[in-house]
Amino acid sequence: MTDGCVYVFDFSLVTMRYAQLVLTLLEPTSPTEAALAAADDISREQLHHLDLLDDGTATTLYEMSGNVDRVREITAADDALIDYQISAGTDRITVYAHFEPSEELTELLEFVRTSGLILDMPIEYTDDGRVRALVIGQADTFQAALANVPGTIDVELRQLGEYEPESERLYAQLTERQQETLLAALEVGYYRTPREATQRDVADYLDRSDGTVGEHLRKIEARILTAIAPQ
Structure with a gap:
């Protein structure tokens, strides 16, 4: 692992595992990525797609919020973009991009392709600009793959366990702040019937x-309801 620690796991009892990882990219993957990360009026929310194509180019699908005009300005200034499309909704901005990846990103995507692991989408951006990813794999390939993560990224292991597609994946898709807010809301009784606490009580806990907690609760509820409702 690139954080200087050696992790030893016992995979003898379980064949399918998941790991929740928080990744720090030590080098920007593209000028657009660097500019989006630095913009105060743009918040990167999720990465729904990231793939290395046979010709060496890559495609990605971002979800973000904030100033759509600033997003358009940043993308238009990036010569590495071969093609892009921007779609703006009421509270979300979606950007599809076909681009020339950096050497560091190419190395990372090649690693994912050949590691035998599955990178579960979407990937979440954390409040401090890192990314949270859920990785799934067979027990006999998991440890070897994690030990050979490219040196261009720093990896922090957050959770490790038996893969359970519904409960574990849905909870892991929440950001760290959202997870803390959900656990606090459950603790104070916000979701009990009848309700024993208010949004203000969760904020005080x-x-x-109040506004920050309200935003987190709305995002939690939207994520969970979207996941369980028929598509």
């Missing part, structure tokens, strides 16, 4: 603003 976490020592955060």
Whole structure:
């Protein structure tokens, strides 16, 4: 692992495992990525697709929020973009991009392709600009793959366990702040019937603003309801 620690796992009892990883890209993957990360009026939310094509180019599908005009300005200035499309909704901006990847990103995508692991989408951006990913794989390939992560990224292992597609994946898709907010809401009784706490009670429990907690609760509910509702 690139954080200097050696992880030893016992995979003898379980064949399918999941790992929740928080990744820090040590080098920007593209000028667009660097500019989006630095923009104060843009928040990167999720990465729904990232793939290396046979010709060496890559495609990606971003979900973000904020100033759509600033997103258009950033993407238009990136010569590495072969093609892109921007779609703006009421509270979300979606960007499809076909681009020339950096050497570091190419190395990372080649690693994912050949590691025998499955990168579960979407990938979440954390509040501090890193990315949270859920990786799934067979027990006999998991440890070897994690030990050979490219040196261009720093890896922090957050969770490790037996893969359970519904409960584990849905919870892991929440950001760290959303997970904390959900657990706090459950603890104070916000979701009990009848309801025993208010949004203000959750905010006081976490020592955060009412508006911030309200935003997290709305995103949690939207994510869970979207996941369980018929498509």
